Amino acid sequence: MLQNDPLRDHIISRFDGMSPQLQQAARYILEHPQEVALVSMRELSRNAGVQPSTMTRLAKFLDLPGYDDIRAHHAEALRFRADGFAARAMQHSENEQDMAAAQLSRRMLQGLATQIARLSEPASLERLAAAADRLAQARRVYVLGLRSCHSVAWHFHYVMALLGEKTIHLDGPADTVGDGLIRADAEDVLLAISINPYSRHSLELAQLAREKGLGIVAITDSEVSPLVGVADHAILCSTESQSFFHTLTPALAVSEVLCGLLANKDRTAALEALQRADRHLLSLNTYASAIPRRRL
Amino acid sequence: MLQNDPLRDHIISRFDGMSPQLQQAARYILEHPQEVALVSMRELSRNAGVQPSTMTRLAKFLDLPGYDDIRAHHAEALRFRADGFAARAMQHSENEQDMAAAQLSRRMLQGLATQIARLSEPASLERLAAAADRLAQARRVYVLGLRSCHSVAWHFHYVMALLGEKTIHLDGPADTVGDGLIRADAEDVLLAISINPYSRHSLELAQLAREKGLGIVAITDSEVSPLVGVADHAILCSTESQSFFHTLTPALAVSEVLCGLLANKDRTAALEALQRADRHLLSLNTYASAIPRRRL
DNA sequence: TGTCACATAAAACAAATGTTGCAAAGGTGT
DNA sequence: ACACCTTTGCAACATTTGTTTTATGTGACA
Numbered sequence: 001m002l003q004n005d006p007l008r009d010h011i012i013s014r015f016d017g018m019s020p021q022l023q024q025a026a027r028y029i030l031e032h033p034q035e036v037a038l039v040s041m042r043e044l045s046r047n048a049g050v051q052p053s054t055m056t057r058l059a060k061f062l063d064l065p066g067y068d069d070i071r072a073h074h075a076e077a078l079r080f081r082a083d084g085f086a087a088r089a090m091q092h093s094e095n096e097q098d099m100a101a102a103q104l105s106r107r108m109l110q111g112l113a114t115q116i117a118r119l120s121e122p123a124s125l126e127r128l129a130a131a132a133d134r135l136a137q138a139r140r141v142y143v144l145g146l147r148s149c150h151s152v153a154w155h156f157h158y159v160m161a162l163l164g165e166k167t168i169h170l171d172g173p174a175d176t177v178g179d180g181l182i183r184a185d186a187e188d189v190l191l192a193i194s195i196n197p198y199s200r201h202s203l204e205l206a207q208l209a210r211e212k213g214l215g216i217v218a219i220t221d222s223e224v225s226p227l228v229g230v231a232d233h234a235i236l237c238s239t240e241s242q243s244f245f246h247t248l249t250p251a252l253a254v255s256e257v258l259c260g261l262l263a264n265k266d267r268t269a270a271l272e273a274l275q276r277a278d279r280h281l282l283s284l285n286t287y288a289s290a291i292p293r294r295r296l
Numbered sequence: 297m298l299q300n301d302p303l304r305d306h307i308i309s310r311f312d313g314m315s316p317q318l319q320q321a322a323r324y325i326l327e328h329p330q331e332v333a334l335v336s337m338r339e340l341s342r343n344a345g346v347q348p349s350t351m352t353r354l355a356k357f358l359d360l361p362g363y364d365d366i367r368a369h370h371a372e373a374l375r376f377r378a379d380g381f382a383a384r385a386m387q388h389s390e391n392e393q394d395m396a397a398a399q400l401s402r403r404m405l406q407g408l409a410t411q412i413a414r415l416s417e418p419a420s421l422e423r424l425a426a427a428a429d430r431l432a433q434a435r436r437v438y439v440l441g442l443r444s445c446h447s448v449a450w451h452f453h454y455v456m457a458l459l460g461e462k463t464i465h466l467d468g469p470a471d472t473v474g475d476g477l478i479r480a481d482a483e484d485v486l487l488a489i490s491i492n493p494y495s496r497h498s499l500e501l502a503q504l505a506r507e508k509g510l511g512i513v514a515i516t517d518s519e520v521s522p523l524v525g526v527a528d529h530a531i532l533c534s535t536e537s538q539s540f541f542h543t544l545t546p547a548l549a550v551s552e553v554l555c556g557l558l559a560n561k562d563r564t565a566a567l568e569a570l571q572r573a574d575r576h577l578l579s580l581n582t583y584a585s586a587i588p589r590r591r592l
Numbered sequence: 593t594g595t596c597a598c599a600t601a602a603a604a605c606a607a608a609t610g611t612t613g614c615a616a617a618g619g620t621g622t
Numbered sequence: 623a624c625a626c627c628t629t630t631g632c633a634a635c636a637t638t639t640g641t642t643t644t645a646t647g648t649g650a651c652a
Contacts, residue, residue, distance in 0.1 A: 015520045019629055027492075027520055031534070038333055038371045040639095041610060051631060056611055067610065075334045078374065101425040102418075104560055105553050109416040112549050117409035120402040129397040147582075148454055151447035151548070158444055159541055197583035207587050226586045243556030244566055245455050249549045252447070253408050257401050260539030264400055270540055286443075287493035290522045291503050315599055337640060347601060352641055363640060 007073045008033075010062060016290070018061065023289065025050045025058045029070070036074040041067050107242045115238045115250045119257075124235070128254070131217045131233040132261035138189035138215060142180060144170040145193035146202050152193045152219065152248055156255040162277045163263060163270055170205065178205050186213035192231070193255070195221040195239050195246060206230050219254050303369045304329075306358060314357065321346045321354045325366070332370040337363050403538045411534045411546045415553075420531070424550070427513045427529040428557035434485035434511060438476060440466040441489035442498050448489050448515065448544055452551040458573045459559060459566055463487075466501065474501050482509035488527070489551070491517040491535050491542060502526050515550050 011026050018026060028048035029036055035044060045052045059067045118124075135141055141160070145153025150171070157169040170180045178201075184190075190209040194202045203226055210216060210230045218231035221239045228234045237250035263270040281287060307322050314322060324344035325332055331340060341348045355363045414420075431437055437456070441449025446467070453465040466476045480486075486505040490498040499522055506512060506526045514527035517535045524530045533546035559566040577583060 012519050016525075021630065023520070027518055030519055031536075034375055038375065040608080042608075052610075053612080053631080057629095079330055079334065101428060101557050101560070102421040104556060105421050105424050106416040108553050108556055109412055109549060112552075113409040113413035113416075116405055116412065116545070120405040120409075122398075125398040125401050128401050132397060148451070150454070151451040154450070155444070155447040155544060158446070162541075197577075198585060200582060200584040200588055203584055203587050226584070230587060241552065241556070243552070244559045244570060245458075245552070245555060247549075247552055248451060249412070249545055249552060252548050253405060253543075253545045256408075256537065256539070256541070256543055256545060257404050259541060260400060260404050260537070261397050263540045264397070274540060281493075286496060288496040288499055288522070289492075289494060291499050291526060317600065336638080338638075348640070349601080349642080353599095 005077060007062075007070070014062065018058075020289065021050050021054050022058050022061055024048060025054045029058075033074055034078060036071055037078045041071070104242065111240075111242050112247060112249050115240075115247075116253050119237060119250060119253065127233065127235050128257055128261065131235055132258055132265075134215055134217055134233055135189055135191065135258065136262055136265050138166075139187040140184070140189075141167045142170055142184055142188060142190045142209070142214070143167055143193075144177075144190060144202060144205055146177065146199040148246065148248060149193040149195060149199075149202075149251070152251045152255050153191075155252060156191065156193075156259060159256070159259045160262070163273045177201065178208065181205065181209060181212065184209065184212055184214055186215075189215040189217055191217050191219070192227055193219045193251065194225070194227055195248070195251065196225070198226055203227070219251055221251075301373060303358075303366070310358065314354075317346050317350050318354050318357060320344060321350045325354075329370055330374060332367055333374045337367070400538065407536075407538050408543060408545050411536075411543075412549050415533060415546060415550065423529065423531050424553055424557065427531055428554055428561075430511055430513055430529055431485055431487065431554065432558055432561050434462075435483040436480070436485075437463045438466050438480055438484060438486045438505070438510070439463050439489075440473075440486060440498060440501055442467075442473070442495045444542065444544060445489040445491060445495075445498075445547070448547045448551050449487075451548060452487065452489075452555060455552070455555045456558070459569045473497065474504065477501065477505060477508065480505065480508055480510055482511075485511040485513060487513050487515070488523055489515040489547065490521070490523055491544070491547065492521070494522055499523070515547055517547075 008030065011030060015023060015026055025045070025048050028044070028050075032047075035047065039047075041055050042052050045055050048055075055067050055070075059065070059070050062070075064070065143153045143157045143160075145151075145156075153169065153171070157167050160167040168180050170177055172179065181190075190206065192202060192206045192209075194206075198220075206216060206218075206227060207230060216227075216231040216233075218225070218227040218234040219237065220227045220231075220234060221237060222228075223236065225234070225236075235254050237254050239246040239248070239250070241247040304326065307326060311319060311322055321341070321344050324340070324346075328343075331343065335343075337351050338348050341351050344351075351363050351366075355361070355366055358366075360366065439449045439453045439456075441447075441452075449465065449467070453463050456463040464476050466473055468475065477486075486502065488498060488502045488505075490502075494516075502512060502514075502523060503526060512523075512527040512529075514521070514523040514530040515533065516523045516527075516530060517533060518524075519532065521530070521532075531550050533550050535542040535544070535546070537543040
């Protein structure tokens with residue numbers, strides 16, 4: 001992302017004074033600067049989810065004669081960047097500590113990027129597709145992820161809850177984690193997420209589910225993970241990181257892909273469910289786009 | 297200039313068989329590839345000194361349906377180069393009702409890999425380092441992430457809790473989310489995670505923290521996120537995905553990098569704390585490496 | 593010279609683009 | 623409740639776009 005861009009700064013500085021629609025347009029432009037130069041205004045507005053006129057109005061709001069000035073500016077920036085690619089000066093931090101920090105960060109991030117990219121190998125893709133199919137045909141999906149894997153399990157459940165009532169998150173205080181399985185049977189599937197070191201509780205519940213006849217889909221970290229033995233489908237993702245800790249980023253990516261695949265099975269239904277959720281949250285006043293005034 | 301461009305090679309290989317006007321058009325395109333993507337065909341032809349129709353004829357001569365294919369190709373190449381990274385397929389043009397699962401998965405994963413790789417740009421690295429510094433010098437870190445961002449907040453807290461008692465997770469049932477801030481003051485820092493759409497509750501709590509004098513570090517998705525205004529340090533990560541949903545994978549990666557940086561401030565202390573945590577969990581019999589025999 | 597094939601220019605065309613005007617909707621303050 | 627102002631969606635507008643058609647020119651060969 002480019003830094004010293006006067007128009008960009010101008011948009012940011014005047015952002016707070018914009019109407020919601022103008023903000024939406026501005027936000028899209030800030031986040032997709034290349035697109036501004038590469039596609040027509042109408043297509044841009046379509047992708048940004050606003051009316052074409054909003055783009056023109058945004059231009060006027062920024063004291064520009066018309067939208068073409070916005071485009072011209074971004075086109076110029078793109079020309080510049082494409083040419084002067086080599087001339088990109090990396091600002092070095094003087095601070096030695098910062099330097100080390102930057103290096104560690106970069107190593108971690110590029111490692112993660114590589115691991116996720118590696119998930120797109122054909123073998124993984126097949127496993128993902130198979131797992132998604134199994135989840136799709138289940139009556140209910142019980143989601144289990146304890147300790148570090150809680151984040152993945154919860155996110156999967158949160159997203160799927162937007163689509164419908166199919167998932168049940170196995171979690172709870174006072175050792176009630178497993179209670180959700182009471183009414184589970186062979187028509188259901190357990191999505192179990194666990195990585196090394198494997199939580200004993202997770203494994204016990206997976207085993208219990210197996211005995212109750214549930215199908216089991218696992219997201220785990222190794223071909224020799226104890227989950228592989230009990231699971232019908234296992235998706236493997238690396239958890240190694242350049243830091244002290246294991247990483248759950250690839251696992252989260254896997255979970256998001258599963259959500260995407262499931263939603264893709266019936267796109268219109270998914271869209272409709274999402275719109276319903278949107279309306280519901282809107283009526284609950286759940287979201288805001290600016291810091292709300294403090295209630296007293 | 298980029299080399300491996302099939303269309304470019306195609307133009308070159310058929311160049312000798314072209315009429316003079318076609319050659320002139322082709323030559324201009326070869327020498328000004330960016331312009332093809334950035335200006336209209338009529339303007340391009342004007343600059344190239346040929347008739348507009350010549351451009352269309354050139355496209356047909358190259359066995360393409362029309363000129364737009366030439367432009368689309370150059371636009372894609374430019375998108376590619378401007379990012380500096382490989383594998384970019386960010387088009388929403390896939391209206392195919394039932395896209396092949398493998399294809400969707402691959403696009404999602406490669407998109408995520410790209411987004412994470414982009415976080416390792418110098419600007420982001422600096423922000424990460426600054427944020428980590430601020431978190432390190434705080435007495436206590438309050439971690440706030442609601443709704444979809446819960447997964448990230450929780451994971452950060454979970455990892456940091458392995459290192460010590462520095463973090464407090466702002467979460468809880470019965471609308472007690474904010475209670476943790478009761479004893480917070482200017483020596484503390486709030487780590488706020490929120491993405492579009494921004495949860496009103498998160499913003500309110502961030503504002504409250506600000507008023508109590510806490511430092512604020514934000515993980516959010518845009519320069520114009522409402523959090524940017526109240527935060528001392530903001531780290532931006534993309535949330536766009538090729539699926540229906542926003543992605544939190546880059547945000548999780550950011551959080552993991554922050555954990556890594558913090559642990560790195562005092563490696564020996566971190567190592568020791570982790571060993572202590574290990575021993576504790578071991579004595580609790582928390583983990584297992586094989587499916588345990590069922591208790592009766 | 594005639595005519596044939598082809599390259600080019602000019603004009604005509606439908607489709608799209610960016611812009612503007614207007615009315616409905618939404619919110620604010622009295 | 624009312625009037626007032628802003629915001630928004632819609633449709634019409636004149637342009638501009640990429641393409642196709644038509645006309646004009648050019649050179650080769652009998």
